[in-house]
Amino acid sequence: MHTPDGFLHPWMVGALLVVSSLVVGTCLHRLRGTLSTARIQLFAIVTAGIFAAQLLNWPLPTPVSAHFVGGALAAIVLGPRLGIVSVSIVLAIQAFVFGDGGVLALGANVFNMAIVETLGGYAIYQLLAGYHRPTAIVAAGWGSITLAALAAGIELGLSPAFGYELVTTVVVMGGGHALLGVGEGLLTLLGVWLLETTGSTASDVSRQGAQA
Amino acid sequence: MSVQGSHIDRDWMIKAIGGLALLVAVSPLFAIGAEAVGYIEPLEHAAELTGARTHATVIVAGLFTEYGIPGLGTAAGTLIAGAVGTVLTLAVALGVGQGLAE
Secondary structure (H helix, E strand, C coil), X not given: CCCXXXXXXXXXXXXXXXXHHHHHHHHHHHHCCCECHHHHHHHHHHHHHHHHHHCCCCCCCCCXXXXXXXXXXXXXXXXXXXXXXXXXXHHHHHHHHHCCCCCCCHHHHHHHHHHHHHHHHHHHHHHHCCCCHHHXXXXXXXXXXXXXXXXXXXXXXXXXHHCCCXXXXXXXXXXXXXXXXXXXXXXXXXXXXXXXXXXXXXXXXXXXXXXX | CCCCXXXXXXXXXXXXXXXXXXXHHHHHHHHHHHHHHCCCCHHHHXXXXXXXXXXXXXXXXXXXXXXXXXXXXXXXXXXXXXXXXXXXXXXXXXXXXXXXXX
């Protein structure tokens, strides 16, 4: 879902760079002076884990495939603000060191995968966690990547490089990720479960995450 | 691990870093598998359908373009690039986290 340079309309590139910078900057400002040593280390491990998990392109025998993105996982275990910062760091490193996603399109990629996906996943999780937590985590993973893909589909469909074929881009992006997003949901559940069963408790992660 | 304390459990950190190493270690298998099945994401599919593929430009290719290293095969390139990226991400996140410390 990493948009390269050249795909988006220039005004959209600029607008999303500004919006994403403001959101990430606000998150950093609000988080300043709040992280304990333990939270910093958890944040670092989760961020590196998201990078490493994104290396794993699913070799599915399907017309299209995907890889884990991790916005919902970051939001659930770190909280929405720290989650946004976490995924933004991953995207910036991918763009500048690995050429994965354009450097000018970084604002769009941060908007889609760090902001929309993280906030969307967190909202779904908060909405459903009171009923059945595992289902809420899977739904958050699935819903978050689908929302991020829809956002990307709208941006691409409103750009001349894609011939303004909005319906095509929204259907392909939204539909493709809605199907593949089941994997994102299950891997989000696995990630939360691993973090919790290796020593932390659900209440610790959730309570601290909500505060960040 | 207690995320409420001021210090994280050393055992948990060792397990977590082991988990990261495991993810990096298996990444070549996924890279080879993805190559074998002709891995393509929905975004690339949309670009093909609309003729947008030729509009993609590269402003910064990065040191490890496409998570590989020129001259090395897929497996070795992915393994090294993945290891460097994971350590770099860990270091940057620790640095940012330190800047947000209480």
